Amino acid sequence: MRHFLSTEDWSRNELQGLLDRAAAFKSGVKSRSLEGKSIALVFFNPSLRTRSSFDIGAHQLGGHAIVLDAKGATWPMEFGDGAIMDGAEEEHVREAARVLSRYVDLIAIRCFPEFKNWQAEREDPMISAFAKHATVPVINMETIVHPCQELAHMLALQERSGPVAGKNYLLTWVPHPKPLNTAVANSALLIASKFGANVRILVPDDVYRLDERYMSAAERFTAEGGGSVTLTTDIEAAYSGADVVYAKSWGALPFYGNWGEEAPFRAKGADFMITPEKMALTNNAVVSHCLPMRRNVKIADAVVDSDAFMGIDEAENRLHVQKAVMEALALQGGAE
Amino acid sequence: MRHFLSTEDWSRNELQGLLDRAAAFKSGVKSRSLEGKSIALVFFNPSLRTRSSFDIGAHQLGGHAIVLDAKGATWPMEFGDGAIMDGAEEEHVREAARVLSRYVDLIAIRCFPEFKNWQAEREDPMISAFAKHATVPVINMETIVHPCQELAHMLALQERSGPVAGKNYLLTWVPHPKPLNTAVANSALLIASKFGANVRILVPDDVYRLDERYMSAAERFTAEGGGSVTLTTDIEAAYSGADVVYAKSWGALPFYGNWGEEAPFRAKGADFMITPEKMALTNNAVVSHCLPMRRNVKIADAVVDSDAFMGIDEAENRLHVQKAVMEALALQGGAE
Amino acid sequence: MRHFLSTEDWSRNELQGLLDRAAAFKSGVKSRSLEGKSIALVFFNPSLRTRSSFDIGAHQLGGHAIVLDAKGATWPMEFGDGAIMDGAEEEHVREAARVLSRYVDLIAIRCFPEFKNWQAEREDPMISAFAKHATVPVINMETIVHPCQELAHMLALQERSGPVAGKNYLLTWVPHPKPLNTAVANSALLIASKFGANVRILVPDDVYRLDERYMSAAERFTAEGGGSVTLTTDIEAAYSGADVVYAKSWGALPFYGNWGEEAPFRAKGADFMITPEKMALTNNAVVSHCLPMRRNVKIADAVVDSDAFMGIDEAENRLHVQKAVMEALALQGGAE
DSSP states (O other): OOOOOOGGGGGHHHHHHHHHOOOOHHTTTOOOTTOOEEEEESSSSSOOOHHHHHHHHHHHTTOEEEEEETTTTTTEEOOOTOOOOOOOOOOEHHHHHHHHHHOSSSSEEEEEOOSSSSHHHTTHHHHHHHHOOOOOOOSSSSSSSHHHHHHHHHHHHHHSSSSSTEEEEEEEOOOSSSOOSSHHHHHHHHHHHTOOEEEEEEOOGGGGGOOOOHHHHHHHHHHHOOOOOEEEHHHHHHTTTTEEEEEEEEEGGTTOOOOOGGGHHHHTTHHHHHHHHHHTSSOOOOEESSSOOOBBBBBBHHHTSSSBBBBBHHHHHHHHHHHHHHHHHHHHHGGG | OOBSSOOGGOOOOHHHHHHHHHHHHHHOOOOOOOOOOOOEEEEEEOOOOOHHHHHHHHHHHHHHEEEEEEETSEEEEEEOOOOOOOOSOOEEHHHHHHHHHHHEEEEEOOOOOOOOOOOHHOOOOOHHHHHHHOOOOOESSSSSHHHHHHHHHHHHHHHEEEEEOTTTEEEEEEOOOOOOOOOHHHHHHHHHHHOOOOEEEOSSSGOOOOOOOHHHHHHHHHHSSOOOEEOOOOOHHHTTTTTTTEOOOOOOOGTTOOOGHHHHHHTTTTOBBOOOOHHSSSOOOOOOSSSSSSSSTOOHHHTTTTTTTTTTHHHHHOOOOOOOOHHHHSSSGGOO | OOOHHHHHHHHHHHHHHHHHHHHHHEEEEEEETTTTEEEEESSSSSSSSHHHHHHHHHHHHTTTEEETTTTTSOOOOOTTOOOOOOOOOOOOOOHHHHHHHHHHOOOOOOOHHHSSSHHHTTHHHHHHHHHOOSSSSSEEEESSOOOOHHHHHHHHHOOOOSSSTEEEEEEEEESSOOOOOOOHHHHHHHHHHTTTEEEEEESSSGOOOHHHHHHHHHHHHHHSOOOOOEEEEOOHHHHTTOEEEEEEEOGGGGGGOOOOOOOOHTTTTTSSSSHHHTTTTTTSSSEEESSSBBBBTTTTTHHHHHHOOOOHHHHHHHHHHHHHHHHHHTGGGOOO
């Protein structure tokens, strides 16, 4: 039985298969592949697009989604093996995952890291525990990676300009008032490298280098399938000739849980907002950002409201790619 | 493409058409007019009836509703054009409205004013921004007016005693521990005047006059279609010969955002609760209140529990009128 | 019209009928007995299993569930007759119950006691008010009893080892950092005694005796149908020869609302966690706990992860028994 926890576990051909199925759904193909089946959407964090698109997508496939707010409406949850549960946690994932598996056919989890201890959180312990103990497939709705966003992004890129192999793909750090999760940055790196792009990661300082797990995975993907991965702090070089600009803000891992000391490095990126001037350096690039997105902080209105911005198409694609993922997992031999 | 933001934008004939359709639904007529369609119910504020009745109504029409809690479960939202989003807001309505429009066929919004600055809030900025940027019809689930409540109220009145044209319709301010939204008062004024009633607005002091936008709209409606609008502080005169008594508490607009100074005026209304004694002055009037309703503060138990009270019927009608509204909007040429 | 508020109101034969229907559902029998019907799930407290299993169960029966978060997403609710509602409560159950009854065919309520005044709370005032004013059947999703859990538990016991009549059934208090609701303990006592078990209640001190209402009901049931009820503080005697061990922690009623003084009595139960050593005293007993459950505080991992633990089966059974309850209530003459 396969889960959908990270695209690292799926080959480029398999992912392209999901994208092709998503494109078919988008073009009007119908399916009742979740008929009589249900999915639990477990949210430890807020959501607008994910909640909406999974619920509607499941319904369009004939299935039924239930939304569980895991911070508030359900019980605080423990994931550690052997834990003596005398603190705030009332429920162990071992029970929650097994019981939900008796009720539903798929479990989807959103669980951002706690921003306290990256060495522990880089293991993605909550969703890993769900995947270990659930007896139905588990889908990642964003933890320390965001694979559904990856597929939506790649589908939008393919729709706009065909294959990304050999294209110059710029992942640029952008300003934000606070340090954020690296999930979408990790994911952009994974999917662009897997599909053979020349990936440029533009950061204000080397401290914004992404976790070695993702850097080395990307280098492995490009060694195998073409493309390249570079990290730079040079804005002009990074934008020059770029075919794709993808924006994301994140916190620097060396200061994880100790964010006060990150401030001077963050300040070095004060001019990293995407502007028309920067876009003029590109090869008429498309530009995108997962949503939500702070206007005029990360990307200037003039760019967001231009034809180059494909963020709305990308967000729409969440619906279609997630239908492809749910269908693929539910139709496995072990899904029911 | 039409939205359902305020009954001001709909003619009396069009509204009567919705009421007739609602009455048909109530009498057992079935429809699958939302088959394959979905609606997003976006709540910035609490709800019992609205949430339940929209969800069930959509389901009865063959559609699918998703509920989004916009304060907590989703991202804080900005509506200002050109805003530099470096504060608490993570998402702009421009994106939220456009993305939801890719997922669903209708968007319904509940967004009460913030009680800070009436000059800004009287423009109903959040739902106006949704209506501007959404590419599907938008329904008002209560902002500074409450048009679905208006229809439910008018249907209950017509069921009880036929057309309201020429009847004496008393909208009475009633006590409440704190200043409330004027939405339902504005709406009662709009719908009663549009349908030709002689509207009496009873308040403890002229400072409780409703916003000029609604006062002048009501005068225009009665000038065109019959009826009248008067504002009074005389309890006995207001109740005498009334055919309908509708209760609502609201804050005085001159003290908006500065509520401490409203207290002495609020105190003047201490005796405005609806009692059997006041009801005895009427023409055997029906009495109602949108729900929730504080018993023995706004209306005495003896009145609520009498046959004159039609608030439960009115609340039931929310289901039927909202089905009529959803159907009418979804069947527009531009709805999908 | 019957509600499902407590198993006290249902005969052993009736309850067995529900269990048999639940077993049929579990074995694959389909039903569309809620076709065109809906149920409101009103939660004043958190839930994982209850929310999931009622929603999915209703859907599997062809019905439609709506989830209402009564603390936050809806209005604060008053239940007292004649209340002057000038406090925090905005809505009276008299209205909420009647309005929901116009929208849905069944109403289910979770409302834990407030832990302030047991003399008032032992009357179960909120759900009692709903049952009084609703015009559709009301289902208890846990208040001061938890009858759906009782059925799920009894079904799991019957699946494991047939009828419980004459078996030694140990309800053991177990440690927990704070005083909890007695609901599941009350319910275990009610259902085990109703089905004729020899019930042993093991507590650290007599102050943990359950409310007289349930103690005397259990004595009445065993007098009529066989079995017995004893209260003990002797761990070894309680476990010796037990066929069933059911764990629950609860607060001592004499200290209700005054919990500081309970601490020394709670300390007397520090060794009450279920361990392999205690289980070795039993007659190869099955062991269970409603979920959520604190591992290594209430029950040691080695017991939870042994074949003797039937808590996951019991949790699964919530789905099946609740389908039986919803169907039985919806098919009553008065249900629609």
